[in-house]
Amino acid sequence: MPSNIYHTFEKKSYKIKNKLLGDHKIHNLWVLFKNKKPVAAIVETTAPDGYSGAINMLVAAYFNGEIINARVLSHKETPGIGDKIDLSISNWITRFTGMYVASIEDKDFKLRKYGGKIEQFTGATITPQSVTNSIKRTVVFIKKIPFIFDFLNKGIYEYQKFFK
Template sequence: MLDAIRKNGVTLAVFAAITTGMTAVVNTVTKPTIAHQTALQQKVLLDQVVPPELYNNAIQKECYVVSNPALGNAAPHHLYVARKDDKPVAVAIETIAPDGYSGAIMMIVGANFSGTVYGTRVVEHHETPGLGDKIELRISDWINSFNGRQLKGADDATFAVKKDGGTFDQFTGATITPRAVVNAVKRTTLYIETLPGQLASLPACGESNE
């Protein structure tokens, strides 16, 4: 019986070693492909919030780290600079609406330094299906309401949902979600306007303790 136990133990150990080795090989082989697909998806997202015809640099390589309460929390956020012939013309920046109906709403906002929003996308949320999830492009085109919108300063009352006197539609039975998104885009756009003088001193992605 002891011999059988030892034999089974050796078999299991060999099987575990083989499985671990195979997993390592598969990971090594597929890692470049996964990284490539991730980069492609990121580029598509960036081009949705900053039109590619506006810039001619490798925007993904112009990644910097910023931290400001305007972005929804004090955590580090990634910022991507779009340049035209080396001149900064816009940024795409990760931001958060912390006051969604079901928690934080993760977004990316693209805008220039004069208050024009080029685009906004929600990348993660937990809002109610059939109500708050209309902030997703695959559910509704509401998020495109930000495209080309000009924010005229912190006191621009039009940059709000209609229930609050603004011009953005709210959702039937769900005002909290769109209000949170509109307010976050407004705060983020105002912050973007302050960035031109800071770009040269921002830490690059991977060089900070993010």
């Protein structure tokens, strides 16, 4: 998230575990507040099915499903091919900023090769599809946060039953 936007929000951090975040680990979650109302979140997430293994990311989105930003934190993708998910190599990941995720079934939110609207990069399909799927799942999770926010405030961090 650009710092000029990030610093305009109050933040509260939580620990969360949910299958939509790609694995069974506990992830960091930051809920962003504007005028004391929760409006967005930043979530650590994992794309477990990258070509060369798990891809760890941060995804920020408003609760309406609009993506604020997505960034890869770590990966082991093939240099010169799959590593184009990394902002230091390519700006491919920036294409998600401003996009919306309607639902987990959103047909537009997949690679163009599979009938969606997202362009992959040359030489790789598995890596960009893995990142795309992970961003979609994470935004679906973020969209559900307002419904569980009372639970978050009570310190409960296991929400598997709410997201089936």
